[in-house]
Amino acid sequence: MIHVKEAVIVEGKYDKIKLSSMIDGLILQTNGFRIFKDPQQMALIRSLADSRGILILTDSDSAGFVIRNYLSGCIAPEKIRHVYIPDLLGKEKRKGKPSKEGKLGVEGMPLAVLKEALLRAGVGVGEEQATASRRITKADLFAHGLSGGPESAKKRAVLLKRLSLPEYLSANALPEVLSGMMSYDEFVRIAAEL
Numbered sequence: 001m002i003h004v005k006e007a008v009i010v011e012g013k014y015d016k017i018k019l020s021s022m023i024d025g026l027i028l029q030t031n032g033f034r035i036f037k038d039p040q041q042m043a044l045i046r047s048l049a050d051s052r053g054i055l056i057l058t059d060s061d062s063a064g065f066v067i068r069n070y071l072s073g074c075i076a077p078e079k080i081r082h083v084y085i086p087d088l089l090g091k092e093k094r095k096g097k098p099s100k101e102g103k104l105g106v107e108g109m110p111l112a113v114l115k116e117a118l119l120r121a122g123v124g125v126g127e128e129q130a131t132a133s134r135r136i137t138k139a140d141l142f143a144h145g146l147s148g149g150p151e152s153a154k155k156r157a158v159l160l161k162r163l164s165l166p167e168y169l170s171a172n173a174l175p176e177v178l179s180g181m182m183s184y185d186e187f188v189r190i191a192a193e194l
Contacts (some may be wrong), residue, residue, distance in 0.1 A: 006055040006081060007048040011067060011091065014070040014094070019057070022111055023118075030067055032036035042074060044175040055123065058081040059105035060166030081164045083121040084177060085109050086164035100140035120181040136175045147171040157194050162190070 004025035010016055016027045028045065035041055046083045048054055056071055058064035072080060085106060091098040093107040099105065106114070124159065141147040152171075160169055169177065178187055 002118055004055060004118075004123055006053040006179050007045070008057060009045060009071065010106055011058050011064060012107070014092070015057070015059075017106065018107045018109070018111075019114070022115060030071075032063070033067070035067060036070065045071065046075060049075045053079050053081065055081045055083060057085070057106060057117075059099075059103065060085050060087050060105070061099060061101045061103050061105070062168060064105070065166075065168045081121055081180075082173070082177065083117050083123065084165050084169060085117050086112070086113065103122070114117045122175075122180045135177045136182075136184055136187050138172070138175050140184075140187065141171060141174060143194070144188070145194075146191065150163065158194055159190070162194075 001024040002022060004023050006025070006184070007020060008023060008025060008027045010019060010027060011032055012029055012031050012153075016029050019027050026048070028041075030041070031038070035045075038136060045054060054071075054075065056068050058068045070081070072082075078086065085104075088104045088109065089098075089102050090104045090106075093104075094157075109117075138147065141156075142149075146152055146159060156171060156174070157167065159165075162168055163181065165177065182190075
């Protein structure tokens with residue numbers, strides 16, 4: 001079991017069930033897009049963000065990113081930690097057919113993949129370890145051709161695939177994710193190889 005101090009926010013009940021087998025902590029569901037029309041649920045999430053912080057773990061499809069971005073717009077960034085699952089094609093066992101985009105969601109991810117995603121986000125790592133090295137910035141992405149250039153989108157797509165990160169991860173969100181996954185020196189080495 002991985003102890004999580006933040007409240008973990010997921011999309012649905014099957015995501016919550018899946019994570020309950022590996023996470024020791026509070027797990028809340030947004031009930032998909034219902035979060036947009038549920039002020040009481042949003043008030044609870046805001047309250048938890050203020051008291052303990054939140055960890056957002058949504059599917060890597062476009063709907064998951066809509067929910068993630070909505071929550072990110074409602075809550076101060078320093079109170080949020082993001083966990084990203086990789087783009088894996090497939091179908092959840094309980095469903096008759098794959099999702100619209102054909103990607104597995106949180107409920108369909110193997111436990112080992114979920115654990116790796118949590119560890120990459122710094123969950124279970126002491127805060128002193130997570131913040132010990134120089135943070136990767138948007139300027140670093142630009143300097144290494146991963147943003148702001150004519151081929152930067154292609155180069156960024158290669159990086160996302162190599163690191164098993166979702167294709168919808170924006171250039172603005174990428175520095176925070178990379179800083180949680182690796183040291184600055186490791187980033188420079190990988191960027192040079194692209």
